[in-house]
Structures are given as C-alpha cells and as structure tokens.
Amino acid sequence: MPNAPTLSLTLEDIRTVSPALERYTQGTLLGDVWKRPGLAPRDRSVITLAALIARDQTVEMGHHVNLALDNGVKPGEISEIITHLAFLLRLVECPVGGGGCE
Secondary structure, X not given: OOOOXXXXXOHHHHXXXXXXXXXXXXXXXXXXXXXXXXXXXXXXXXXXHHHHHHOOOXXXXXXXXXXXXXXXXXXXXXXXXXXXXXXHXXXXXXXXXXXXXX
C-alpha cells in the first residue's frame, strides 16, 4: 500500500484499549506459544518476520525485528529475509507469463 500512514502500537497502547487482548498477547502468544519446545526462539522470530512481511503487517515489525535480533538473528539475515520475500511475493503476485505486471 503506497504512502500508507505508519502506526506504531505498544503493548501499553493495546492495554489502554483492550486489557484482555494485551493479557492474551502477553500470556498466550508471547508466553506459552513462544516458549513451546518444538522450535527455537530464533526460528520463531524468522517465521514471524516472514509472516508479517508477507501480510504487510508493519505495525508490529519494529518490535519483532528487535526480538529477532535478541533471539540471535543477525541483521544481514533479516535483510536477506526481506529481499527473498520481496522477490518471492512479487512472483506470486505476478507469475511468469501471467501478464498484467510490468
């Protein structure tokens, strides 16, 4: 979405509007789900960044980039994730031979 306004929400902002949502976010998502043993926090961060980028969910991006760095994802790896997805998502949007995308 070109020229879309940016918005940066914090957990405090969410708490002000919806204390229950903030509680679920802190407890269930950031607590229980992120601490499950099936994936390392680093892997969860990579997956989360990819999902946020693919869905153009920029509101939480800053928080999750910082979390990814804290979880051991290197800045160069984050750059590669963004670059890889930029090309991949463009191909999905404009498949080869699909026409319409220049």
